[in-house]
Amino acid sequence: MTTTTVSRDGLRETVRGILDDHGRDPGRLIPILQAVQEEYHYLPAPALTTVAAALGVPEARVYGVATFYAHFSLEPKGRHVIRVCDGTACHVRGSRDLLDALRAELSLGEAEQTTPDAMFTLETVSCIGACGLAPAMVVDDQIHGLLTPEAAVAILRDVRDGDEPGEEVPA
């Protein structure tokens, strides 16, 4: 069969494993979606359909939860996710300058979030609760604070130098 079918089978097995880890409990929908996103860096549509069917929850409800939280993404993300905090404290301490510098370094247009080589996704978040370290950003769950645009770009370059391409994610 085609490679698409193979990767779908792989996805089904992976998602089933996650579902079993959570006892197929509909009350654990959010942790299940978090685990799926951890695996694929986003929520592939077939994974949501599988989760809905296995939990006996309507697909529309799962889709509603997945689109409600900014944390979840239905679009594929890069291997490294950079979240620039744009909460009030970070905003007044120059988060927009960080964002502009990072966007320039990654050659991302205004509406683009993910680089064409799928290495980086650049996003803003409303507040990461590190106001004392403003301006701050989170790179792959690591918090960096008291940043300047230059320091932010240096961190990005370090991540790029250490990057190893992972497995392809099924569409």
Added chain:
Amino acid sequence: MSETPTMMVDGRAIPIAGQRNVLELCREAGIEIPSFCYHSDLSVFGACRLCLVEVEGHGVTTSCTLVPEPGLRIHTSTAEIRDMRKVGVELLLASHDMSCPTCPKGSHCKLQNLARRLGVREVPFPSATPHLPVDRSSDAIEINPNRCVLCGDCVRACQEISGTGVLDFAHRGNRATVSAAFGRSLAETECVGCGQCARVCPTGAIMPRSEVENVWRDLDDPRKTVVVQIAPAVRVAIGEAFGLAAGTVSTGQLTAALRRLGFDQVYDTAFAADLTVVEETEEFTRRLAHDERLPLLTSCCPAWVQCVERFHPGLIDNLSSCRSPQQMFGSLARRLLPERLESSPEDLVVVSIMPCTAKKTEARRPEFAGPEGPDVDHVLTTRELARMIDERGLVFDELAPEPMDLPMGFKTGAGLVFGATGGVTEAVLRHAGAVRSAGGELQGAGDPEPVRTLSVALGDRVLKLAVVHGLARARELMEEIEAGNPDGYDLVEVMACPGGCVGGAGQPPTTHPGACRARARGLAEADRSRQLHTSGANHLVRECYDELLETPGSEAAHDLLHTRYHRRPRPSDELAVVDGPAGA
């Protein structure tokens, strides 16, 4: 000495008598508190923030979530509350598509009515909501998200009444919307077309699809012979659109109105219902004799049929193979009427007036089409017909009653009771000559329970029957039956809508909680006023057998009056999630 406990509403003592919440208590006390998201037949949601009241010592809260307690003192109309409600409606209007004069909801729109009631004269906020496309993919209903107020009534109706859960909230903030999964169009979902979402929608966001223009076109065409069938539940509800009380039986005016609109022949779906009873009883007794494919599941309700095809494919063989009365009528009309009415087959147009949105989808099933096209060309809901009567300028309640045309306008009372929950079972039991113990009445009582069970004697056998309305409850019962039918049901009647067809989504919008009950009483009254009460006594049905159908259950009858069902693919099928929970 036990005194009835009371609470104070605007300084008046109001007795507490098991009301679900303060909103209902106020309603009984003659105060209609504004609300979008409160429906007595849905769960309490508390989202629209309009039903605010002030509780002395506790401040302002929503009355739909407040439980009546003795000694509670509330105020329903302080300056602060009036202001808060007004701002609430202003905010809703800010993101609302205000093309109100061309909205089909018209004067039945709760948002428009509240804006008027609360004295909103201008909307001080600019809109920040993106314009979204209208979904016209379904034959049953259409969704215009730009008119949505996000009250969630449709979401709860789809989940709690139909048990389907096709619609839910998606996204958030000013992008929040009611949507199917992945923003799919309704036609791509597992929607069964029952339209309960449209019935509860307070605005014009979810409406039955309209076929009025197609019907006018055929009525205007001099070559066409246009015949119409009227479903039982229509005659006890259409009067509401013209100011008559719910349950008023207006068959005669309805017939007169249809003739004035230009229909050539006016017939009764209840005639076909009598035929359905004869065929379905034959099928039931045959299955009983062989003890096969029991319980027999009724097949009159197209939303229910789709529900079985999608969610309970293992029970497809249990569905009665009888076509619904609408489709039996369509099939017979195609066969008998061209010759009788001296019309060429391609110029015969068959129109149905139905209380239902799912009937629109049913009429388009490929099984119900012949070489000239579909057996039933157009399906109008009760409210679409009311609009045609309005557009034509007829004063409905001043029309002199007229009788229907023969032969297909003739019916027994048994054909009429089909329009309320329990009616099909009632008609089959009458025809089969079953013996009921006291209390075995299925019609005319108060609000029927969602699931009613009864035992009746037929010959030397005791039969166990269940009568269900609301698909969510039906699906629970189907799960029991799939698990081995522990209660040993022989016959299960299911209607998708609360109260049966009288509560269909095509009926005139009503805010009167007792409307369905009143309509059902109207049908019971229509039954009593007929001379015949068993379908087998319909001599014009018998003539159909003599001329065409031979005997009940014959090959000829099967060819014209029965059908087959199909398992429908589900989105999860290709992912082969075989070990999900039962019924998923």
